[in-house]
Amino acid sequence: MENNLISVEDICSFHNIEINFVRSLEEFGLVQTTIIKKTVFLDLEELAKLERCIRLSKDLEINLEGLHAVAQLLNQLYKMQNEVLQLKNELNYYHQVH
Amino acid sequence: MDYVDYYKILELKKDATADEIKKAYRKLARKYHPDLNPNNEEANKKFQQINEANEVLSDPVKRKKYDQHGKDWQHADQFNQQRQNQSRGRNSEYDAFGGFGGGDFSDFFSSMFGGGGARSSGKSPFKGQDFTAELQLNLLDVYTTHKQTLTVNGKQVRITIPAGVENGQKIKLPGYGSAGVNNGPPGDLFITFTIADDPKFKRKGNDIYINEELNLYTAVLGGEKIVETLNGKVKLNVPAGTQSDASLRLKGKGFPVYKKENQFGDLYVKWQVKVPTHLNKEQKELFEKLSQL
Structure with missing residues (x-):
């Protein structure tokens, strides 16, 4: 499990962002950090979420409230895409059987 | 290669001001940003075009050159000189979005301004390009979690395929894409699973459907029947009077x-x-007797 963790300090230095940005994202529930022996880490899956927030913030100047709204809408979109995929599979099955 | 009308891409008139260009870029970038359009190749392509157009039109020097040569760009002397610069590599800021559907500038841009664009020489780290791969599996392959080795871009990648993966489902392997630019993080590898239908077991979500033959006598009188499932055989009780x-x-x-x-x-x-x-x-005779009872 620890192999999948990367320190938030390293990420901030790499992306040239303030650690407060990550803290604020966490307060909004947009990323989730893990603390091990007083060091704050991010799971690789969470890293992808953080990088998405960094890109949206830098490219489109979206603020925290905007990022929160985007994340919620994207989650809904992913759910719907999965549902469509499952329905397509079911429809294929239906066509095969009948 | 075709002439690319950057003004048209940004929905601008030829005499657009710098402020109008900025506004148009922001408006369209918000609409087509890859993070806001997951799994939408069309939007990703459009986003690259918008970036390319903005790269040229927001830079007064490049814009002047583009406006001067426009459709006759192929005949401009300096293009040859620029072509030589292409060998410097085509990595660009937009490679950061490579993961959303490929990240190069158009051939038109490369011929006119050299590979990459001005900002490619900057020191900002950018994520490497993402790779996509398709993996074909049988239904029984995804019944259990297992490991498989793939060759992606000449490299061997050993992945774990979790049990229960759906047909068409994508998984992301962070860091297995191409190397980052200016010490940027590597891209990711996206694998799409294509699961072939099984002649016996039909899958619908997490449920499995099978058809089993039953002889008339067991159907009428009841009995037992051994049925093959995905994890071994099971003995089933067949109640008397079971219908087809x-x-x-x-x-x-x-x-x-x-x-x-x-x-x-x-x-x-x-x-x-x-x-x-x-x-x-x-x-x-026995069936006839039965029918007369």
């Missing part, structure tokens, strides 16, 4: 639920009662 197309559910004998350990769908067995077709004389 009747089905029964075996709870937890279906497909594993994706990333949920020890959770399984159900198995539905549909009985297909087989009526005997070649009766001998004695059998025929």
Whole structure:
């Protein structure tokens, strides 16, 4: 499990962002950090979420409230895409059987 | 290669001011940003075009050159000189979005301004390009979690395929894309699973459906029948008077639920009662007797 963790300090230095940005994202529930022996880490899956927030913030100047709204809408979109995929599979099955 | 009308891409007039260009870029970038359009190749392509157009039109020097040569760009002397610069590599800021569907500038841009664009020489780190791969599997392959080695871009990648993966599902392997630019992080690898249909087991979500033949005598009188499931054989009790197309559910004998350990769908067995077709004389007589009772 620890192999999948990367320190938030390293990420901030790499992306040239303030650690407060990550803290604020966490307060909004947009990323989730893990603390091990007083060091704050991010799971690789969470890293992808953080990088998405960094890109949206830098490219489109979206603020925290905007990022929160985007994340919620994207989650809904992913759910719907999965549902469509499952329905397509079911429809294929239906066509095969009948 | 075709002439690319950057003004048209940004929905601008030729005499647009710097402020109008900025506004148009921001408006369209918000609309087509890859993070806001997941799994939308069309939007990703459009976003690259918008970036390319902005790269040229927001830079007064490049814009002047573009405006001067425009459609006649192929005849401009300096293009040859610029072509030599292409060998410097085509990595650009937009490679950061490579993961959303490829990240190069158009050939038109490269011919006119050299590979990459002005900002490619900057020191900002950018994520490497993402790779996509398709993996074809049989239904039984994804019944259990297993490891498989793939060759992606000449490199061997050993991946774990979780049980219960759906047909068409994508998984992301962070860091398995191409190397980053200016010490940027590597891109990711996206694998799409294509799962072939199984002749016996039909999957619908996490449930499995099978058709089992049942001889007439067992259907009428009841009995036992051994049925093959995904994890071995099971003996089923067949009640007397079972009809053809009747089905029964075996709870937890279906497909594993994706990333949920020890959770399984159900198995539905549909009985297909087989009526005997070649009766001998004695059998025929017995059936006739039965019919007269």
